[in-house]
Amino acid sequence: MSQQSNDKTFESNANEDIKSTRILIDNSSSKEKSFASKNKLNSILDSILKPNNSLPSDQELTKDIDKGSIPSSYDMATISIPNERKISSDNSHNTSEKEDPRRPIIIEYYDLPYKYDKTTVRVLAQDPNTLFVYWEISDKDRDKFVEQYGPNFFNETKPVLLIKNLTDDYVYELEINDFANNWYIHVNDSKCRYTIELGRRPKNSSDNSYIPVTYSNVMESPNDHVLFFNEGDKIIFKNIATKKLTTRVYTNGEFGNDLKTLYKDYHLENGRFDYRNPSSQNPTSNVM
Amino acid sequence: MANRNKNVKGYVSFILHAHLPYVHHPESEDYLEEQWFFEAASETYIPLLKRFQKLVDENIDFRFTMSLTPPLLNMMDNKLLQERYIKYLEKHIELAQKECERTQYDDRINKLSHYYLDRYTEDLRFFKEECNCCLINQFKKFNDLGVLEIIGCGATHGYFPILILNEKTVKAQIQLGVQAYYKYFEKPLKGFWLPECGYVPESDKYLREFGIEYVLVETHGILYADPTPLYGTYAPIVSPDGVVAFGRDLESSRQVWSSINGYPGDFNYREFYRDIGFDAPYEYIKPYITYNGVRVSTGIKYYRITGKTEEKDVYNLDWAMDSINRNAGDFFDNRVRQINYLSKHTENPPIIVCPYDAELYGHWWYEGPDFLYTLAKKIYYDDCNFSLITPHEYLTKYPNIQQSTPCRSSWGANGYSYVWLNGSNDYIHRHLHVAGDRMCELAMRYPNLPQDSLKRRILNQCARELVLMQSSDWLFIITNGTMVDYAKKRVKDHVGRFTKLYYMMLKKQSLIEEDKLDETNMLFLEDIENKDDIFPEMDYMIYY
Numbered sequence: 001m002s003q004q005s006n007d008k009t010f011e012s013n014a015n016e017d018i019k020s021t022r023i024l025i026d027n028s029s030s031k032e033k034s035f036a037s038k039n040k041l042n043s044i045l046d047s048i049l050k051p052n053n054s055l056p057s058d059q060e061l062t063k064d065i066d067k068g069s070i071p072s073s074y075d076m077a078t079i080s081i082p083n084e085r086k087i088s089s090d091n092s093h094n095t096s097e098k099e100d101p102r103r104p105i106i107i108e109y110y111d112l113p114y115k116y117d118k119t120t121v122r123v124l125a126q127d128p129n130t131l132f133v134y135w136e137i138s139d140k141d142r143d144k145f146v147e148q149y150g151p152n153f154f155n156e157t158k159p160v161l162l163i164k165n166l167t168d169d170y171v172y173e174l175e176i177n178d179f180a181n182n183w184y185i186h187v188n189d190s191k192c193r194y195t196i197e198l199g200r201r202p203k204n205s206s207d208n209s210y211i212p213v214t215y216s217n218v219m220e221s222p223n224d225h226v227l228f229f230n231e232g233d234k235i236i237f238k239n240i241a242t243k244k245l246t247t248r249v250y251t252n253g254e255f256g257n258d259l260k261t262l263y264k265d266y267h268l269e270n271g272r273f274d275y276r277n278p279s280s281q282n283p284t285s286n287v288m
Numbered sequence: 289m290a291n292r293n294k295n296v297k298g299y300v301s302f303i304l305h306a307h308l309p310y311v312h313h314p315e316s317e318d319y320l321e322e323q324w325f326f327e328a329a330s331e332t333y334i335p336l337l338k339r340f341q342k343l344v345d346e347n348i349d350f351r352f353t354m355s356l357t358p359p360l361l362n363m364m365d366n367k368l369l370q371e372r373y374i375k376y377l378e379k380h381i382e383l384a385q386k387e388c389e390r391t392q393y394d395d396r397i398n399k400l401s402h403y404y405l406d407r408y409t410e411d412l413r414f415f416k417e418e419c420n421c422c423l424i425n426q427f428k429k430f431n432d433l434g435v436l437e438i439i440g441c442g443a444t445h446g447y448f449p450i451l452i453l454n455e456k457t458v459k460a461q462i463q464l465g466v467q468a469y470y471k472y473f474e475k476p477l478k479g480f481w482l483p484e485c486g487y488v489p490e491s492d493k494y495l496r497e498f499g500i501e502y503v504l505v506e507t508h509g510i511l512y513a514d515p516t517p518l519y520g521t522y523a524p525i526v527s528p529d530g531v532v533a534f535g536r537d538l539e540s541s542r543q544v545w546s547s548i549n550g551y552p553g554d555f556n557y558r559e560f561y562r563d564i565g566f567d568a569p570y571e572y573i574k575p576y577i578t579y580n581g582v583r584v585s586t587g588i589k590y591y592r593i594t595g596k597t598e599e600k601d602v603y604n605l606d607w608a609m610d611s612i613n614r615n616a617g618d619f620f621d622n623r624v625r626q627i628n629y630l631s632k633h634t635e636n637p638p639i640i641v642c643p644y645d646a647e648l649y650g651h652w653w654y655e656g657p658d659f660l661y662t663l664a665k666k667i668y669y670d671d672c673n674f675s676l677i678t679p680h681e682y683l684t685k686y687p688n689i690q691q692s693t694p695c696r697s698s699w700g701a702n703g704y705s706y707v708w709l710n711g712s713n714d715y716i717h718r719h720l721h722v723a724g725d726r727m728c729e730l731a732m733r734y735p736n737l738p739q740d741s742l743k744r745r746i747l748n749q750c751a752r753e754l755v756l757m758q759s760s761d762w763l764f765i766i767t768n769g770t771m772v773d774y775a776k777k778r779v780k781d782h783v784g785r786f787t788k789l790y791y792m793m794l795k796k797q798s799l800i801e802e803d804k805l806d807e808t809n810m811l812f813l814e815d816i817e818n819k820d821d822i823f824p825e826m827d828y829m830i831y832y
Contacts, residue, residue, distance in 0.1 A: 106815040110784025112715070116722050124450055124717065125696070127704035134718050182714060191514075217453055222696035222704055223512040235515065238526050240501075241687040255518055258633040262520045266511060266538060273508050275703040 121198040121216040128190030128224035133161060134182035135198050137213060149211070154178070157200040157211070161185070166218065167192035175201075191223040225271035226263065229255070298627030298638040299677040300667075301534070302660070303353040303504060305481050306333065306646035307445055309761035309778075310359035310822050314368055318579045321774055325363050326376040329423065330587060332650035334411050335657040337419075337426045340436060343664055350435055350664040351676040354427070354646065355481035357441040358468035359759070361424060362822050365472075370421045377412040380587065383576045384408055387564070387588060390572070396602045397590050403605065404588050424472050431473055437678035439479030440469040440500070443823070446758035447708045448486045449696060450717055457724040457758065459494040460830045464755065464823060466498040471825075478502065478680040483760050484708070485509065485536075485643075485699040492529035502532035502679050504643050505694050508703055510535030512695035522630050522638035524683070525692040533694045534679050537640045539626060543619060544644065551619070552653035555593045556611040558603050560652065562591040589654075612655050616662040620672065627674050636686040639677070643699075700764075708763040719783045720758055726790050727754050731831040734793070742803045743793070747828035749813065750789045752820050757782035785816050 121135035145153050161174045161183065168189055176183055187194065196216040202209060229235075233250040250256075266273050308328060313319040343350050356364075363369050384405035391397040419426050430436035442448070443464035451457050462480070469477050478501040482491075487505045495503065502524065510521045510533065517525050521535035544550055565577050565586040577584050591600035592608070623640060630638040649656030667676055683689075700707035709717065730747055737744040757779055765775035792809060805813065 106812055108781065108784065110780045110787075112719055112780055112783055113787065116718070118722075122453060122718070122721065124453070124705070124709060126706055126709050127702060132709055132714060132717075134714075136718075220696065223514065226511050227514055227516045229516060233515065235518065236691040237688055238691050239688045240526060240530070240532065240683065245691075246688075259516075259518055261633050262522065262630070263511075266507070266520065268511075273511055275508070275701075 119214050121196055121214050123194060123196045123216045123219045125219050125221045126184065128222045129187055131163075131185040131187055131194060131196075131219070131221065132182065133185060133196050133216070135214075136181060137198075141213070145211075153200075156203055158203050159213075160199050160201050160210075162197040162199060163187065164195050164197065165189060165192050166195060187221060190221050190225075193218050193220045195219075226268060226273075228271065229259075294671060294675075295673060296637065296675050297631040297673040298623075298640065299682060300540075300623055300640045300674055301351070301353060301642065301677050301679055301682065303355070303439075303481075303641065303643040303679070304336070304646040304649065305355045305357075305441075305643060306360055307355070307357040307441065308360050308363065309759050310362060310444060310756060312363065312366060312369065312819070312821065314818055317372075320578055320582075320584065321771060322369070322372065323376075323584070325369060326373050327585070327587065328647060328651060329373055329415075330377070330380075330408075330411055331654070332646055332657075333423050334414060335650045336646070336660070337423070337430075338414065339657045339661040340430050341426075342661060344430070344433065344435065346665075348665055348668045350668065351437070351678050351681070352435070352660070352664075353437040353439060353479065353678045355439045355441045355479075356424075356427060357445055357481075358443050358465055359445065359822060361468055361472055364423045366821075373415070374412070374421070377408055377415065379576060380408045381405065381412065383586060384588065386572075390568075391590075394602075396604070400590050400603060400605075401588075428473055431475055437479065437680060438469070438473055438475070438477075439481055440465045440477050441481040442483045443468070444755045444759040445483040445761060446755070447483055447698075447705070447760035447763070448491050449488050449698070449705050450708060451720065451724065451758060452488050452490050453721055454724040454728065455490060455494075456728050456831055457754070458491050459497075460751075461755065461758070462491065462494050462498055462500075463830050464826075466500070467825070468823070479504075479678075484764075485697070486705070486760075487533070487694050487698070488696055489527060489529070489693050492527050492531040496530050500531065501683060502534060504641070504679075505533045505535050506697050506699040506703060507536045507538050509533065509694045509697040512697070513692040514695070515692050517692050518690055519634045519636075519638070521641065522634050523636060523686075524639070524679070524689055525694065526689045527693050528691060532679075532683060532689060534639070534641045535694075536643055536699065540619070540623065540640055540642050541644075543622065544642070544648070551615040551659065552648070552656070553593065554611045554615065555595050556604065556607040557593055558589055558608065558654040559591045559593050559600050560589070560654075562589055562600055564588045564590070608655050609658070612658050612662055616659055616666055619659075619663060620666050620670070623674055624672050631673075636688075639679075639682050640674075641679070707767050708760055710767060713763045713766040716763065716779055719779070723754050723757060723783060723786050726786075727751060727828070727831045730790065730793060731828055735829065735832055742805060744828070745817075746789055746793055746813065748826045749817055749820070750786055750793075751826050751828045751831065752822055753782045753786035753789065753816070756820055756822065757786065782820070785820070788812070 115136055117136075117138045117140075119136065119138045119141045121133060124132045126132050142154070159176050159178055161176055162171055163174060163185060164171045165187070174183075174185060195218045198213045198215070200211045200213060229250040231250065231252055235248045235250055235255075237246045237248065238244070239246075306328075308324055311319065311321045311324065313322060340350075340352075384401060387401040388398065388405055391401045415421060415423075427436065427438065431438045442461040444461070446457070446461045448458050448461070451461065461483075465480070466477060477499065480495055480500045480503050482503050482505070485504055485506050487503065487509050507521055510517050510525065513525055513533075517523065517535075521537055524532045524534045526532045542550070544552070546553070563585040565573060565588075566583050570583075573583070573586075574581060576586055590603055592603040594601045626640065627638060649660060653659075664676065666672075667674070697703055698705060698707075727750060730750060734743055734747060737747070759778075762775040762779050766772050792805075
């Protein structure tokens with residue numbers, strides 16, 4: 001992809017979207033465009049992007065905003081350029097498609113926003129013993145902390161995650177760092193509901209205070225073994241046609257033998273089953 | 289079930305999941321990824337349809353279940369893609385004709401060239417005359433006949449365990465999936481293919497809301513269920529919210545999938561990687577590969593697997609047929625044995641559930657569709673203790689089911705969410721979550737807009753961008769390292785378009801109030817409406 005060398009002239013500032021004008025021409029799947037047409041493109045772009053164009057002013061853009069600013073890394077431009085000639089390098093060009101020769105080409109280039117400026121922490125489960133957490137602290141909240149605790153707040157504190165196991169009722173703490181905005185956490189207990197709290201602690205270890213920032217959703221880690229039964233456990237059956245429920249009681253004799261026989265087929269080890277079940281879409285590469 | 293007088297002690301249920309990510313690029317003919325659709329049509333969908341027809345013509349009763357995902361249905365129904373597919377076939381006919389000339393130096397290969405010429409010619413005829421250029425017509429025919437149960441799937445194959453952080457987005461994926469089904473099919477929708485078999489209990493209530501009766505899960509989705517299913521994967525379970533889950537049978541899936549011992553590895557079968565796209569002289573093959581000259585598969589392959597060797601022997605159709613018969617017989621015998629044994633230990637006749645990607649049959653394993661045909665025929669005619677069945681039919685016969693919640697699981701590598709959540713793609717999820725939240729926010733802010741208003745158009749397009757970015761395919765592709773740049777660009781494009789529309793709605797409120805947009809933005813909207821035109825009837829209010 002080629003980049004305008006003078007795009008710095010058009011660098012956006014945080015409160016605008018359309019004015020940001022880093023144009024990239026995506027050549028990854030396009031036919032050969034002639035040198036001449038590329039130049040024409042550039043000159044058209046130049047004329048649109050001069051200061052005295054008719055793009056909305058700051059005031060117009062910000063008048064009705066009740067949202068925060070757009071992250072400054074969000075760059076996108078759409079320019080419409082009259083498509084003066086069909087660009088075709090070979091004669092197998094599709095002629096049955098109705099192509100309006102005057103239809104403009106829209107050029108798009110997007111970066112994913114590097115921040116959304118909203119304080120959040122969220123947790124997902126990668127597998128029974130691994131959680132994935134991501135977070136962000138908004139500028140507004142940063143300012144609030146600075147206002148309350150002083151300008152050096154973020155320098156003098158370190159971020160921590162409190163990992164709360166709601167099922168087994170315990171909490172532990174994990175120190176992270178300010179260069180990260182996500183983390184993988186190993187947890188010992190599968191099939192438990194976890195929630196994460198993001199907080200800060202002073203770097204000075206003699207100070208034990210803790211400042212909470214925000215907390216996450218609840219996510220249950222998946223199960224990773226066969227639960228089996230205990231003598232006397234209730235087993236419920238439902239007739240999905242009549243909706244009627246019946247209850248049976250598990251006894252090692254009556255159900256236990258059949259259960260053991262059937263589950264033997266799965267070659268469980270400690271109640272765990274071997275996942276090297278061939279997975280989808282790649283049958284020739286999964287080895288059994 | 290197939291009605292023959294026999295002592296049925298159990299059932300076998302084949303479920304084929306047909307899915308492709310939505311790839312539609314009206315702006316250019318150069319996207320290699322559109323080829324996925326054309327290849328799947330030629331190598332899987334048409335061969336399967338033709339085998340179904342053969343069984344019907346021969347009065348053989350059979351049952352298969354298939355999921356056709358909404359993106360695939362949308363693509364099958366898309367005029368531009370239908371036109372391009374015809375061109376694809378015409379080009380292949382032309383190539384096969386040239387091959388018939390070029391390969392005259394070898395009788396065996398030349399015979400195959402003629403075989404491919406006949407095949408592509410017949411495919412073109414079948415597509416134009418019997419399908420009327422839309423494959424869905426034929427699938428519907430078999431659905432109406434009662435031999436092919438069609439089940440639904442999530443709107444764009446979004447992976448529920450990750451999207452569930454905003455439950456409305458999962459509900460919307462389900463709702464759009466159900467709507468897409470009813471756009472093309474008449475029979476009541478009973479089953480739902482969870483994308484990647486990604487099960488979370490929280491989606492059950494939404495499935496029930498749309499009348500879904502059952503889903504499919506991976507083996508350990510059943511084995512690790514709470515409480516433990518008494519009959520393993522040989523009987524379904526029903527969750528407290530009322531959704532039935534069937535689990536994949538281990539033994540039969542390994543027999544088919546395994547690349548080492550599995551059927552597709554039989555030495556007589558066609559070798560996937562020896563394609564004239566790679567083997568033929570460059571100048572000769574150039575018009576039939578990619579526009580920028582990169583060699584790709586054409587579908588014309590002359591060699592068989594032969595063995596664990598680089599030296600490949602020429603493919604022989606008769607020998608392949610022998611292997612098909614042998615494999616079908618082997619599969620058949622194993623199920624008979626398995627069901628004899630299991631039926632002694634289960635309360636109801638056991639059900640052996642065999643879900644596969646439809647692509648396995650035909651695309652990866654060229655002889656797959658013939659295997660299914662041969663197997664169905666054997667099951668019908670031979671004296672055996674089982675029948676083919678669909679999950680819904682099984683539930684009508686045996687409605688008494690153990691209540692249990694399946695384990696949060698998937699059928700991806702490692703059995704959980706690793707494939708869609710790891711170091712290579714975890715940067716994406718926050719964007720999906722934010723966009724989902726923003727979509728719900730937009731629906732709340734602008735409920736019930738008038739049908740022909742511009743704002744509604746914009747919000748509907750927001751919803752399209754949202755579901756397109758949610759496709760689990762992008763995450764999968766990035767993990768597996770195949771067309772990574774394309775997948776990453778798709779995510780960026782949809783997030784970018786969504787975000788631009790979002791700010792357009794919020795910032796330019798003065799223009800929006802008058803239901804107008806300036807020219808540039810209008811052109812932008814029309815452009816992306818043209819490119820991202822999935823779900824033409826999208827109604828943003830599903831996020832309300």
